[in-house]
Amino acid sequence: MKGLQPVLETTGLSIGYRSKKVEKVIATQLDLNLYAGQLVCLLGANGSGKSTLMRTLAGLQPALSGEVMLDNQPLTALKPQGLATKLSLVLTERLETGNLTAAEVIALGRTPYTGWLGKLSEKDQEKVNEAIAFTGTDQLLDRHMNQLSDGERQKVMLARALAQDTGVIMLDEPTAHLDLPSRIELMKLLHYLADETQKAILLSTHELDLALQTADQLWLMEPGKPLVTGVPEDLILNGSFESAFNKNGILFDALSGGFVIERQAQSYLIDLSGNEKQVLWTKKAFQRQGIRIEKGERARFKINALKDQLGANIWEVIFENRLIKLHSIAELLHFIKLNNEKK
Numbered sequence: 001m002k003g004l005q006p007v008l009e010t011t012g013l014s015i016g017y018r019s020k021k022v023e024k025v026i027a028t029q030l031d032l033n034l035y036a037g038q039l040v041c042l043l044g045a046n047g048s049g050k051s052t053l054m055r056t057l058a059g060l061q062p063a064l065s066g067e068v069m070l071d072n073q074p075l076t077a078l079k080p081q082g083l084a085t086k087l088s089l090v091l092t093e094r095l096e097t098g099n100l101t102a103a104e105v106i107a108l109g110r111t112p113y114t115g116w117l118g119k120l121s122e123k124d125q126e127k128v129n130e131a132i133a134f135t136g137t138d139q140l141l142d143r144h145m146n147q148l149s150d151g152e153r154q155k156v157m158l159a160r161a162l163a164q165d166t167g168v169i170m171l172d173e174p175t176a177h178l179d180l181p182s183r184i185e186l187m188k189l190l191h192y193l194a195d196e197t198q199k200a201i202l203l204s205t206h207e208l209d210l211a212l213q214t215a216d217q218l219w220l221m222e223p224g225k226p227l228v229t230g231v232p233e234d235l236i237l238n239g240s241f242e243s244a245f246n247k248n249g250i251l252f253d254a255l256s257g258g259f260v261i262e263r264q265a266q267s268y269l270i271d272l273s274g275n276e277k278q279v280l281w282t283k284k285a286f287q288r289q290g291i292r293i294e295k296g297e298r299a300r301f302k303i304n305a306l307k308d309q310l311g312a313n314i315w316e317v318i319f320e321n322r323l324i325k326l327h328s329i330a331e332l333l334h335f336i337k338l339n340n341e342k343k
């Protein structure tokens with residue numbers, strides 16, 4: 001990113017809460033950069049400080065110390081209207097927009113340019129139309145907000161933010177109430193938007209899998225530790241991702257890129273080879289059943305996962321010099337458990 005100017009930059013930023021007597025510091029020494037065209041996912045366990053950071057970057061709460069520069073201007077020097085032309089924020093809380101139609105809500109995005117009662121100019125209407133086209137909300141325009149599903153409402157709120165035409169868009173847990181297909185659709189849309197419109201998009205989320213697959217950059221928050229930034233794969237390889245999320249029997253498996261539930265496992269002398277996909281799912285089944293593969297000089301179970309002539313999955317097991325053919329993972333698990341006990 002050398003040579004590129006960040007749209008949003010923090011220097012020595014400390015965030016937290018200050019009351020008359022006490023100061024509650026949530027994170028310090030934050031030197032963060034947000035660049036045009038990037039989708040950045042802010043990740044962290046509950047209470048790690050994601051909302052506090054978003055609120056501070058959006059000017060909704062003061063920093064404890066340090067500086068936030070937005071478009072080369074200190075955030076603190078921007079008046080609300082000026083700020084609203086540079087940064088838009090989509091919150092998860094359902095706003096009191098129930099009686100408004102989707103079209104009216106999207107048009108509200110132009111408020112910083114028109115004033116509350118302002119009439120939309122041709123340019124305003126153009127921006128609104130663009131926002132509608134990007135988000136595919138044209139079928140929803142006449143509907144009232146309280147008649148929309150969570151996914152539809154979220155798209156309308158995104159269209160409003162797009163109509164606001166700011167360099168930075170921030171979204172606080174935008175996928176929170178959505179089902180899996182809608183979550184994937186929204187993340188894909190955000191990635192496309194960042195790329196296509198060169199906006200900087202920062203969102204907080206608990207969707208680790210989706211963030212790993214779509215974010216250009218991750219910002220990882222962990223209480224008491226410095227915030228770590230980087231591309232997802234680097235953060236996996238250097239162990240930051242594991243460190244932030246491994247807890248209470250849930251482990252991030254850096255080899256598969258997924259989370260596994262840690263179980264009490266028993267070792268079995270197994271030699272497993274064969275068809276890649278079958279081997280992968282056989283290993284997952286072993287993991288789920290607490291069967292830990294232990295490689296040894298002499299495997300007690302020598303398993304070859306393969307397809308038969310008709311293309312069906314089979315597992316050939318050599319056990320005590322006999323060849324046994326099994327036809328499902330269920331049969332394999334049963335066989336191994338039964339025979340491992342017979343010493």
Ligand SMILES: Nc1ncnc2c1ncn2[C@@H]1O[C@H](COP(=O)(O)OP(=O)(O)OP(=O)(O)O)[C@@H](O)[C@H]1O
Pocket residue numbers: 017024026044045046047048049050051052053
């Ligand atoms: N108004 C407040 N005054 C004091 N402390 C607060 C306030 N709001 C939040 N906190 C504390 O700040 C810490 C960070 O909270 P924050 O809401 O930023 O975390 P988060 O990562 O967004 O959590 P979640 O994933 O649960 O939404 C928590 O310990 C929380 O209790």
